[in-house]
Amino acid sequence: MGHPLCDFVDAGNGKECSDDKIREVFKLHVGDLHCKHIMFGGSADNGYARMLGPYAGNEIMNKRITMPEGPSFAQELSRLVQKFKTTSFAKVFRDTKIKISPRTGxxxxxxxxxxxxxxxxxxxxxxxxxxxLVAVPGHSPTSDRRPSETExxxxxxxxxxxxxxxxxxxxxxxxxxxxxxxxxxxxxxxxxxxxxxxxxxxxxxxxxxxxxxxxxxxxxxxxxxxxxxxxxxxxxxxxxxxxxxxxxxxxxxxxxxxxxxxxxxxxxxxxxxxxxxx
Structure with a gap:
């Protein structure tokens, strides 16, 4: 059983569902006067620059948003980050991106x-x-054929x-x-x-x-x-x-x-x- 204060959110199966969920939850709370502060941890993703951009010049809004830094801020976010509060938790979040092996198919x-x-x-x-290219019986060699899993x-x-x-x-x-x-x-x-x-x-x-x-x-x-x-x-x-x-x-x-x-x-x-x- 997980921690009683920890929530697991099913954002859906679509490619951008998690991003959409984050954006909608952010919009819901950033405009709520009862929400005192937002910790937004998306430092490595340029996609959130467009979401945060409208609030960068709004002193009432931007002082309520803190951006924790894990990996270095992505290029577009680095242009906005000085407009918001920032922090880091070196013992909690890694400061480098996770390496993912290339797809094989x-x-x-x-x-x-x-x-x-x-x-x-x-x-x-x-x-x-x-x-x-080596011809395969029954097939014509084509220039866009991808290698098989064993080739x-x-x-x-x-x-x-x-x-x-x-x-x-x-x-x-x-x-x-x-x-x-x-x-x-x-x-x-x-x-x-x-x-x-x-x-x-x-x-x-x-x-x-x-x-x-x-x-x-x-x-x-x-x-x-x-x-x-x-x-x-x-x-x-x-x-x-x-x-x-x-x-x-x-x-x-x-x-x-x-x-x-x-x-x-x-x-x-x-x-x-x-x-x-x-």
Whole structure:
């Protein structure tokens, strides 16, 4: 039996349900005169910057909000944090993010009998050369086939060469993108689903409740702009990421970044971008 003052809250099964729950509870109490103070512990998530922003300049509101710091404040939150009270509990909360191993496959909300046409992926355009793929009886080798659970991406290249671009230190390299800066604001505002548009399918679509935009698939400049936006979030596996279709960033995209408060770890700055394994 848990502690009598500890509550477990079921936020739902959707991808953003916990965020929605936190935002709604925050809005409910921040406007309640009977609520004397709010401790908001979301230091590592840039997504809460938009929620806290409207209260940053309101002296009546912001003095009632304290932001505990665990990991360093995310980049967008670091611009707001001086407007609020802050604290830390070093013996309670860790000061580094939890490392999560890269995903090894995609989940699907579709039945095995469904036919899903996947568009070419970024990985297939930069890394996989169909001419050297090993043909499987009854199937045509395609440039967007993902490795099976027992198959290493390295084994799919006739030369045994790692298909993921890496520099001389073996660190993952993000190939430069041609995108439109003029489209960034509009694409961000649409909250497009990365899995759906960049990988071809969304495991949270339909009854599982993905709340991001699906609809007509993005193409051309819009698609590359979404790739750029995805890279603004750091990959949890870092420079060692071996997920062939990972669309997160493996290097800080801000050339003059001072690292303090950046969502990218220190080793993901000033990365050598010269590809050595091609």
């Amino acid at each position: 995609s989940l699907s909300a579709h039945s095995p009998n469904d036919t899903i046409l996947k568009p070419p992926t970024w990985a297939s355009k930069i890394g996989i050369r169909p001419a050297v 290493s991406p390295v084994s799919r290249n006739g030369k045994g060469q790692d298909l993921i671009p890496r520099n001389g230190k073996g660190q993952r390299v993000d190939i430069p993108l041609k995108f439109s800066q003029n489209l960034v604001g509009g694409i961000k505002g649409r909250k497009c689903c990365n899995n759906y548009h960049l990988l071809g399918e969304c495991p949270y679509y339909g009854e599982n409740g993905c709340r991001h935009e699906h609809g007509d698939r993005l193409k051309g400049a819009q698609l590359n702009t979404l790739r750029y936006i995805a890279r603004l979030t750091s990959c949890k596996a870092g420079l060692a990421c071996d997920d062939l279709e990972c669309f997160w960033g493996h290097k800080c995209v801000h050339g003059s970044c001072t690292v303090v408060g950046c969502r990218f770890s220190s080793d993901m700055h000033n990365v050598d971008t010269k590809v050595a394994n091609r």
